[in-house]
Amino acid sequence: MKIACFGVAREIAGGPSLRLPDIEGSTVAELRQKLITAYPAFGGLVSFAIARNEAYALDGDRIEAGDELVIIPPVSGG
Amino acid sequence: MIDIALRATPLDLTECSQFVSHPSCGGLCFFVGTIRDLNLGQTVTHLEFDTYDVMALKEMHKIAETAREQFGLHAVALHHRKGELTIGEVAVIVAVSSVHRAPAFAGCEFVIDELKKTVPIWKKEFRADGSHWLAARP
Numbered sequence: 001m002k003i004a005c006f007g008v009a010r011e012i013a014g015g016p017s018l019r020l021p022d023i024e025g026s027t028v029a030e031l032r033q034k035l036i037t038a039y040p041a042f043g044g045l046v047s048f049a050i051a052r053n054e055a056y057a058l059d060g061d062r063i064e065a066g067d068e069l070v071i072i073p074p075v076s077g078g
Numbered sequence: 079m080i081d082i083a084l085r086a087t088p089l090d091l092t093e094c095s096q097f098v099s100h101p102s103c104g105g106l107c108f109f110v111g112t113i114r115d116l117n118l119g120q121t122v123t124h125l126e127f128d129t130y131d132v133m134a135l136k137e138m139h140k141i142a143e144t145a146r147e148q149f150g151l152h153a154v155a156l157h158h159r160k161g162e163l164t165i166g167e168v169a170v171i172v173a174v175s176s177v178h179r180a181p182a183f184a185g186c187e188f189v190i191d192e193l194k195k196t197v198p199i200w201k202k203e204f205r206a207d208g209s210h211w212l213a214a215r216p
Contacts, residue, residue: 044157055136070133070198077169
């Protein structure tokens, strides 16, 4: 599935999005773990959240086909 | 009343002030955030905001709604810049109005504090020693 990236995540992924296979049915916590395995640099961030369909996802939420997924590294607006 | 904006063009304090002004309100409070020339002892040359627009607008709206309910504000305007900014430019404006001053001060502070915690906007600082995404790494 495609996962969009912003900020420092864009640099880690090497572009505006990345693809991870076989994540439908995974929880958000599992997705985060898979991301760190595929891209160890995510493990070096202070933290990162996952947005699912334009809202912050909870660790226990399950990924469904068609979800819009986005990696949200620590925000720094204002 | 709530007015949210995420713009690539300069923000306008007068516009925000006019939006929140109301005959019933005796207190208007504003926070204007600008780009500093120094951070962590390093000279900053300019700055770039990356934004997840759709969600940023939604999160900004949520904060404004919560602030209105929690502090009994009449109106909230929350405008943020995106793209490239130079030193001294305005990055964010919070404007709130209420009948008396105390909720206006408290509500305005709440809005900017929450924005910094939850709104998906990222600041990349360009300094003499290179560029950095703020808050990303320990």
